[in-house]
Amino acid sequence: MKKVGGDFVSMPIKDLIKPIVRVPYSLNIASVAVTMTLNKIQCVLVDHFDGSLGIITEKDIIREVVARCRDASLVRAWEIMKQPVITADEEIDMHDAIEIMRQCKIRNLVITRGEEILGVVKRSTILNNIKFEEEDYWTAGKENLIQKEQSIH
Secondary structure: OEOHHHOOEOOEHHHHOEOOEEEEOOOEHHHHHHHHHHHOOOEEEEEOOOOOEEEEEHHHHHHHHHOOOOOOOOOEHHHHOEOOOOEEEOOOEHHHHHHHHHHHOOOEEEEEEOOEEEEEEEHHHHHHHHHHHHHHHHHHHHHHHHHHHHHHO
């Protein structure tokens, strides 16, 4: 469904979901960083002992461990994880997802189907998708204009 004026194409966020790894709350941050690197991901979910979830991003590791010169092998996941984890249903569209991220000041949105966690969507992925969809929209419009001009001549 196109928005009026071709602002961007609105599609369900579920098409942009990437897997997310879960780690135990007691895992040290050095191991969290290795997990993120091996899985080529920018965040992990933390299973806390009380049953709640937290999230750790690369930015959290930099700000809470590296910038404070803390030993990553001594800092535990539960010490720097952020709560609550902000989630959205898989049927949400990109515009609403970006709005949630803006209001909550987050870059990673965990996507769910009911109580099931499907994965995560990064803000940059959404914005890049909107940019490419918008470029396709304007390129298609330009091609249609060229075709009309050629048919006139």
